[in-house]
Amino acid sequence: MEAAPRLPGMEVRPVERHVYEVQIGPAHPGSGHMRIFVEVDGDIMVRVDPDIGFVHRTMEKLAEGRDWIKNIPLFERMAILDACNITLPYVEAVEKILDIDPPPRAKYLRTLLCEINRIASHLYGMGIFGVFLGHSTLYMWAFGDREVFVQLAEDLTGARLTHSYPVFGGVRRDIPDDFPQNARKAARYMRNRLNEYAKIFLNNPNIRKRLEGVGVLDKNRATELGIVGPNVRASGIKYDVRLVEPYEAYDELDFEIPIFEEGDSLARAWVRVEEIRQSLNIIEQAVDWLERHPREGFMHDRFWKNAPQLYKDIYNGKIDYAGKYRVKLMPLFASLKVPAGKASARVEAGRGEMFYYVESDGKNVPYRVRVVSPSFRNVIAFKYVMPGHRLMDLPAIYGSFDYFPPEWDR
Amino acid sequence: MVTAAQVAYDVGWGILHYIIFYPPLYQLIIIPGLIAALVVVIFIIWFERKAAARVQMRYGPWEISPRTGGATQLIADLIRYTFQEIIVPRTVDFMSYIIAPNAAVIFSILPLVAVPMTSVSQYWPIPMDFSLLIAVALSTLSPIFVVMMSWASNNKFAVVGGVRESFIIVAYELIAVISLLAVVPLVSTFNLVDIVQVQMGGRWLGLLNPIALLDAFIAVIMSTSAFPFEIPDSESELVAGPYTEYSGLMYGLNMGAGYIRRWTLSVLITLVFLGGWAPYRPGPGVVAGYLVPSLIVVAKAVVVMAIMSFLRSVYGRYRLDQALSLAWEVLIPMAIAAFGISIAETYFGVIP
Amino acid sequence: MSSAPEKKPNAPAPQAPTPAPKPAAQPAAQSAAKQSAVPAAPPKPTIPPEYQELQKKVAEVLKGLNPTFEPSRGYLDVVVAKEHLVEAARRLKEMGFDHVISVGAIDYIAKKQFKVMYHLTSYLNEDLSKYVVALSTYIERDSPHVPSLTGIWLSAEFHEREEYEMFGIIFDGHPDLRPLLLTPAVAALRPLRKDFVVKEESDDIETDYEAYLATKWW
Numbered sequence: 001m002e003a004a005p006r007l008p009g010m011e012v013r014p015v016e017r018h019v020y021e022v023q024i025g026p027a028h029p030g031s032g033h034m035r036i037f038v039e040v041d042g043d044i045m046v047r048v049d050p051d052i053g054f055v056h057r058t059m060e061k062l063a064e065g066r067d068w069i070k071n072i073p074l075f076e077r078m079a080i081l082d083a084c085n086i087t088l089p090y091v092e093a094v095e096k097i098l099d100i101d102p103p104p105r106a107k108y109l110r111t112l113l114c115e116i117n118r119i120a121s122h123l124y125g126m127g128i129f130g131v132f133l134g135h136s137t138l139y140m141w142a143f144g145d146r147e148v149f150v151q152l153a154e155d156l157t158g159a160r161l162t163h164s165y166p167v168f169g170g171v172r173r174d175i176p177d178d179f180p181q182n183a184r185k186a187a188r189y190m191r192n193r194l195n196e197y198a199k200i201f202l203n204n205p206n207i208r209k210r211l212e213g214v215g216v217l218d219k220n221r222a223t224e225l226g227i228v229g230p231n232v233r234a235s236g237i238k239y240d241v242r243l244v245e246p247y248e249a250y251d252e253l254d255f256e257i258p259i260f261e262e263g264d265s266l267a268r269a270w271v272r273v274e275e276i277r278q279s280l281n282i283i284e285q286a287v288d289w290l291e292r293h294p295r296e297g298f299m300h301d302r303f304w305k306n307a308p309q310l311y312k313d314i315y316n317g318k319i320d321y322a323g324k325y326r327v328k329l330m331p332l333f334a335s336l337k338v339p340a341g342k343a344s345a346r347v348e349a350g351r352g353e354m355f356y357y358v359e360s361d362g363k364n365v366p367y368r369v370r371v372v373s374p375s376f377r378n379v380i381a382f383k384y385v386m387p388g389h390r391l392m393d394l395p396a397i398y399g400s401f402d403y404f405p406p407e408w409d410r
Numbered sequence: 411m412v413t414a415a416q417v418a419y420d421v422g423w424g425i426l427h428y429i430i431f432y433p434p435l436y437q438l439i440i441i442p443g444l445i446a447a448l449v450v451v452i453f454i455i456w457f458e459r460k461a462a463a464r465v466q467m468r469y470g471p472w473e474i475s476p477r478t479g480g481a482t483q484l485i486a487d488l489i490r491y492t493f494q495e496i497i498v499p500r501t502v503d504f505m506s507y508i509i510a511p512n513a514a515v516i517f518s519i520l521p522l523v524a525v526p527m528t529s530v531s532q533y534w535p536i537p538m539d540f541s542l543l544i545a546v547a548l549s550t551l552s553p554i555f556v557v558m559m560s561w562a563s564n565n566k567f568a569v570v571g572g573v574r575e576s577f578i579i580v581a582y583e584l585i586a587v588i589s590l591l592a593v594v595p596l597v598s599t600f601n602l603v604d605i606v607q608v609q610m611g612g613r614w615l616g617l618l619n620p621i622a623l624l625d626a627f628i629a630v631i632m633s634t635s636a637f638p639f640e641i642p643d644s645e646s647e648l649v650a651g652p653y654t655e656y657s658g659l660m661y662g663l664n665m666g667a668g669y670i671r672r673w674t675l676s677v678l679i680t681l682v683f684l685g686g687w688a689p690y691r692p693g694p695g696v697v698a699g700y701l702v703p704s705l706i707v708v709a710k711a712v713v714v715m716a717i718m719s720f721l722r723s724v725y726g727r728y729r730l731d732q733a734l735s736l737a738w739e740v741l742i743p744m745a746i747a748a749f750g751i752s753i754a755e756t757y758f759g760v761i762p
Numbered sequence: 763m764s765s766a767p768e769k770k771p772n773a774p775a776p777q778a779p780t781p782a783p784k785p786a787a788q789p790a791a792q793s794a795a796k797q798s799a800v801p802a803a804p805p806k807p808t809i810p811p812e813y814q815e816l817q818k819k820v821a822e823v824l825k826g827l828n829p830t831f832e833p834s835r836g837y838l839d840v841v842v843a844k845e846h847l848v849e850a851a852r853r854l855k856e857m858g859f860d861h862v863i864s865v866g867a868i869d870y871i872a873k874k875q876f877k878v879m880y881h882l883t884s885y886l887n888e889d890l891s892k893y894v895v896a897l898s899t900y901i902e903r904d905s906p907h908v909p910s911l912t913g914i915w916l917s918a919e920f921h922e923r924e925e926y927e928m929f930g931i932i933f934d935g936h937p938d939l940r941p942l943l944l945t946p947a948v949a950a951l952r953p954l955r956k957d958f959v960v961k962e963e964s965d966d967i968e969t970d971y972e973a974y975l976a977t978k979w980w
Contacts, residue, residue: 133727392731
């Protein structure tokens with residue numbers, strides 16, 4: 001071993017004699033862009049070391065050299081299918097420093113897109129989970145049904161995935177006219193489909209056998225590890241940022257937080273299904289509210305009053321703009337200088353609590369942005385939950401935490 | 411006076427009679443052997459994809475010739491596998507690396523020389539007195555080469571996959587052997603022709619002893635690592651299990667060996683439990699005495715195989731220990747119970 | 763943007779401290795400046811109103827450790843001295859803050875200081891769930907040592923590893939202090955410190971490529 005060449009970045013670690021080390025990843029069909037060092041003793045995993053960072057894009061550093069508004073499209077790249085949830089706390093934190101509060105219509109629009117994103121994100125996670133257990137049907141169903149919500153998001157924002165929808169002081173645009181009935185149709189469709197998901201996957205005896213009692217995290221252990229999101233609610237902890245510190249329009253909406261007590265992989269899968277159900281309720285309520293109220297004021301006055309007349313006409317629906325103009329609201333923010341200060345914000349993203357710490361020193365770029373994504377906080381679970389399980393449980397646990405490497409690598 | 415036409419006729423007849431329709435060769439190469447197996451495998455893979463696509467609300471193979479439902483996609487896949495570069499890693503044990511997939515294919519087809527396709531003794535490949543025993547014994551050979559592959563690959567995933575495969579071999583072979591032999595007390599013979607003749611009246615042994623049929627069915631699924639027992643090459647933690655280091659045609663051979671094994675065992679199940687060529691009574695001549703009954707057997711076996719393939723769209727995969735405990739704690743007692751049922755039915759004289 | 767601009771690690775030799783990285787898009791900002799000059803509202807440096815009550819509680823819990831409260835929004839910034847960090851963490855944990863949301867460090871290069879912040883909240887105590895408290899401390903930039911709080915909050919483990927590789931802050935007593943996201947060679951450059959400047963891409967591809975090859979570390 002002494003003679004072996006030491007390349008930069010290479011680590012040499014001794015492995016015990018009776019232990020067999022398997023490296024799952026990074027270029028591996030069953031892992032994302034991450035590697036898990038697994039030491040197996042027989043069929044039992046004894047040591048698991050997640051090695052992450054294969055898609056690290058230095059977002060925290062890049063953010064320090066970009067204009068405030070340009071960081072929104074940057075942070076979206078963490079989890080493009082959860083784009084609104086991922087960027088919302090950044091926007092909120094900056095709004096806190098700017099000391100502005102978006103108008104209620106903007107809040108509802110943000111909430112609407114957040115929930116659409118949450119459903120899309122959960123369906124994505126469930127699809128991956130299905131294929132981990134070799135259940136290709138769930139994979140295809142979930143990905144197919146996710147398309148419905150991606151379409152909804154496209155109707156709302158104009159982009160399928162990277163919407164850049166919430167901006168400081170409001171949102172980028174209002175709902176199109178046919179959006180409400182599309183949203184209700186999608187909600188009806190999805191409710192039926194969730195029952196079928198339960199039939200083919202969650203109540204399938206084969207899958208239940210794989211998931212029940214696997215990767216159990218009890219309440220105290222989950223707290224100790226700081227797991228977030230649906231995973232922690234599957235362990236019986238009643239913690240959801242939408243509940244404990246309501247942001248946007250969540251304090252005016254009526255929804256439940258599904259809690260499961262078992263804390264195993266099956267419970268984590270069930271929480272996601274139930275959350276999709278609640279999200280559908282929220283979408284319907286938000287759409288009702290948006291229909292009842294006049295289409296005006298989706299941007300804070302402080303920015304809106306500086307907008308050229310053309311923008312105002314277009315965004316208020318006075319000019320039919322489809323295909324005629326290429327309208328960008330972003331120039332409003334190009335010279336934005338945020339006063340010195342620091343703020344943090346958190347929201348409940350699809351995979352859990354998303355946290356931003358933003359510090360400004362009065363320039364047109366942030367001084368420091370600390371991003372903590374939900375997947376990053378769930379990584380630690382692999383290290384502490386997997387040992388003691390069989391090697392074949394690895395995908396069952398890994399998938400149940402709804403991994404998403406680009407998100408935790410940032 | 412010997413004319414050229416006569417010579418040509420004689421030679422042609424000789425080739426036809428002693429080479430092509432020479433039963434051991436014919437069975438191994440044409441029906442139900444290599445060529446029939448290839449056609450069936452292509453059909454089954456197509457069916458598997460189409461059925462799964464139907465359940466999953468998508469098209470399945472579609473782009474290449476949508477009029478035939480994308481059937482030629484499989485031919486294209488076959489050609490692609492055939493012409494892909496075969497990459498042999500430096501670290502493998504070369505001889506066993508090359509031999510293992512080939513041997514796996516050969517030993518997968520080998521049981522077919524021991525099964526009869528007709529009751530006309532002229533067309534039996536081998537004497538049929540102990541054919542069931544021989545076929546079952548030969549069918550247990552090919553999985554050993556999967557273990558050999560995994561060892562020769564010198565790859566961690568392959569070794570883990572090979573270990574799983576060997577665990578499963580031990581479990582399912584016992585089930586397959588016991589449940590296939592469970593009919594022997596009922597018919598009191600090892601002769602597959604006699605076994606089929608007994609079922610001629612419509613009393614299929616699968617109906618008389620459904621537990622044995624079910625057991626054999628599950629054992630076949632396990633043996634070919636199909637869903638829900640796709641454990642040795644479970645993609646999500648072992649890349650492709652024992653086949654990780656194989657590429658191109660060699661990988662195709664591995665996949666083919668699995669399908670051919672499933673095919674062989676399906677033929678065996680058809681003969682033992684589902685009446686073989688049962689409603690049809692083979693007449694004289696090649697067509698009536700050989701071709702037609704063999705096609706009936708093929709058709710029945712394809713149905714069995716199609717049912718196995720369909721499970722892919724319903725089930726995920728079991729964990730290794732769950733599959734093993736299912737095998738040892740449920741299926742083997744069931745197989746022994748099937749034996750008991752056969753003995754009881756014999757005692758009460760179900761078969762005259 | 764499909765991928766981040768190629769990161770070009772500069773020489774690891776310490777440079778003269780530059781106050782802040784160059785703003786990324788100066789021309790764009792200038793062109794847009796004429797149409798929308800957004801007046802910057804003066805910030806109100808206070809403790810947020812909903813945290814007033816919590817501030818009193820925390821001050822009581824941390825009595826004797828001289829906590830100071832810095833103005834912040836969305837969380838309560840509690841600053842204690844480095845020597846008191848572990849004791850303060852223990853008391854806060856007893857108070858109910860049972861897990862770490864984030865361990866973040868900030869490089870105040872002008873003051874030659876790092877600030878290390880542990881953002882805390884609670885799962886099991888539902889009254890505290892709605893608050894985020896940042897337990898923070900200032901440390902010397904030249905000898906960045908800080909006691910690790912992984913022993914108190916296990917959830918801080920990976921966060922501390924990340925700050926270690928990004929800033930070179932050594933968390934004394936951390937059980938497994940290895941780089942997390944970066945390879946050790948890149949982590950040695952301490953990429954999140956302010957004196958690590960991300961070079962912007964220019965249009966001169968050839969020169970860029972030469973420079974890129976020259977700084978290749980592998």
